[in-house]
Amino acid sequence: MREYIIKTLQKALKADDISLESPKDLKHGDFSSNIALIRAKQEKKNPRELAAEIKGIIEKHDKGNIFEKIEIAGPGFINFFIKNSFVKECLKEVLEKNGTYGSNDLGKGTKVIIEFVSANPTGPLHIGHGRWAAIGDSIANILDFSGYKAHREFYVNNVGRQVNLLIESVKAAMNNAPVPEDGYNGSYIKDVGELAKKESPKDLKKFVLNTMLDSQKQTLSDMQVCFDEWFFENTLHDSGEVKKTIELLKKKGATYEKEGAVWFRSESFGDDKDRVLVRENGDPTYFAADITYHANKFKRGFDLLINVWGTDHHGYVKRLQSALEAIGLPSHKLDIIIGQLVALYRGSEPVRMSKRTGEMITLKEVVDEIGKDAMRFFLLMTSADSHMDFDIELAKKQTLDNPVYYIQYAYARICNIIKTGGIDIPSLKGTDLGLLVEESERELMMKVLDFPEEVKICAKTMQPHHLVRYSRELAAVIHSYYHKCRVICDDRELMKARLILMESTRIVISNMLKLLKVSAPERM
């Protein structure tokens, strides 16, 4: 609906810089625009006079189709009141489009690769990984829904010092030897060691890495996070691509040698300092491989690169962008979302250690305890760049305290009403929506019709939490409506009209929860 109105305004005013807001105060109409305020500044005119001019043009153009009335208010806002008949036309669109309602073509087929989690295979995932997982996965869903072609990828760092340390640590555990310096010593190391003893694999390194990776895969799968591809770092070394990247940087004059190592001049690109590409011992650094990896993403034909990283990697952003620039790749097409860390609580008590193992609590333990739906919902509830306090006790509650159930309950309620109504939805065609005259009905319709805009906001900002906020608002309107209006009633025509409203609401919740991958139960 909003989109249609914007298009109408664009046509009427022959301009494309139309912005439309949804005012908080009903007195300010269904939509409002600050266009007169902005133009008045540019053209140095009186904003209210300009607003009146604009209002005249729009009214002439509209001929009473969409707008009930248009008002000028405050310093020069133009407030639009939408005709009920038009709202109901839009409601029909929800039923027609059904599962695709809310989708858009923002991406215009852009191939986008979204890389997320990419944890080292040296240990179990933690709650922070869960956050990047939920965010990355949902962004990918939203982008797919917005006309992009999203490719979900996990980069496996199966090369380097940390991996060697992991293997040495496992070996030590198998022989009851002390943990190597800087090695790993969690209980999972012993577990893998036991397993390796039992199976005595030919290639211990391969076995350990696979075991670690499988356990990460399992945890992610428990959260219903899926990847199109698991990209292994070693393939970049094996194919010689890493060497090629280093040669290319050398050729571009972006490197120099010092103390036996090859350095990249990242400082001249605005980074804090220069960075090593090839160590004194001749091994390329992780950084060198990562430049190659991102070059490889472009080579595979992706037009847009999105990475979801933990805040502990933020210092890494500048050097990667610098390196891409140095080899002539469009670094502005790399969008890195930095997610802040998650602090776990039980009630007001901070949780760091696992009760069972006495070590850092793992993602798996939390997912096992509270379940996939609450997990995803809570991790998606807040903006990625705000620090997050995650209360396990609250997420676990199956009561009204828990916002997940609030939404799911609204869905189950609607499903039950539709079921009780006992009328086939398709047979409701031709129903007179003009019978929906209650204020609460209009409120619900407007909220339902807002869905496509919310999807767009998420796609544009790459922040799925907007959708979660919307889901709570929508559920609140639904519950309120439920108490104000009865759907199942003796007036059969009215009932049919209200069933259509229920069905379109159901469709929106269903589409929305699919994007978040939170289940929508018909019964609870």
Next chain:
RNA sequence: GUCCCCGUAGCUCAAUUGGAUAGAGCAUCAGCCUUCGAAGCUGAGGGUUGCUGGUUCGAUCCCAGUCGGGGACACCA
């Protein structure tokens, strides 16, 4: 010391990316079950948006500074 993020109601978070009287949930208090699911609804109280300046018709949002919390500053990944 340098860089990034955050600071909003007692608590956890929003605020359509510069819009009109800063909103929800929890907690507190007062109401609502003979009718489609009370896992719900209705209402009340609760604020100098950490602080100080600046930019403009307008700032929670942008800029400068300052205080507090978190994180990062490897020839680790």
